Every structure is written in C-alpha cells, then in structure tokens.
Amino acid sequence: MPDFAPFKDLKVNFKPHPITGDLQVSKEDAAIKQSIVNLLLTVPGERPFQPQLGSRLSRLLFEPLDFGVAALIKNEINDTVRRYEPRVQVVSLTVEPNYDENAFDVNFEFDIRGREDAAPLEINFLLQRTQ
Secondary structure, three states: OOOOOOOEEEOOOOOEOOOOOOEOEEEHHHHHHHHHHHHHHOOOOOOOOOOOOOOOHHHHOOOOOOHHHHHHHHHHHHHHHHHHOOOEEEEEEEEEEEOOOOEEEEEEEEEEOOOOOOOOEEEEEEEOOOO
16 A cells, blocks of 8 residues: 555546546546646636636747746746645756747656655656747
C-alpha cells in the first residue's frame, strides 16, 4: 500500500468510458500533469469564483521572441506552480526561444511531495500564440 495519497481527476475531454458510460478519470502522475497544464493555460478571471487562479502566459506570448521574455515566462510558470499546485516541487525549468516555430520550448521537471524514491516527472511543451 502506498504511503502517499492517490491522486484522481476527471479527464479534460469529458468523454464517457466506452463500457461503463462514466466519465473517464486521470490517475496519479497523469492527474498532476493535467492539473499543471490546466493551471498554466488558464487566464486569471476565467474561472468563476476563483478570479486569481491561472497564469499570465498568454499575455507574454505576444512579446518579442527573445531570452528576456523567456525569463519572464519561466518566472510566471514558477510562480503559478508554487502558488496553486502544492503537491509538487519544481526540480528544473527551462524556457528557450524556438525561432523556427515562433514559440518557446518549455521543459519542466518536478517531484511529487511525499514521494522520496520516485524519479522526477517531466512535462515538455511548446508555448505558441494562436492567431
């Protein structure tokens, strides 16, 4: 039996399970990764009754594509995760401009608090503004 609390969350697509008809769930590591991505993509004021929740990444994506803005994005990700996701601790975070894609490459490694023997988890994604 694990000595940490199991994590469970509804999947973002809200598709029913093909056999039971219940909503599908994300468990353990996938649930935490989904929560982090949702936090980063949520704009403050977007969620009812939680006006402060989210990050201001979308605002930074319309700034010049350079290392200064990459540092601002890194700070915003760190602050958002530290403030709203107490289950994780940031191990490393890199944000680099990707001039070919006109976007930022983000590599985010984190530990789940309470799990000493587990390897850090990783989320890699491309931050790109939509037209």
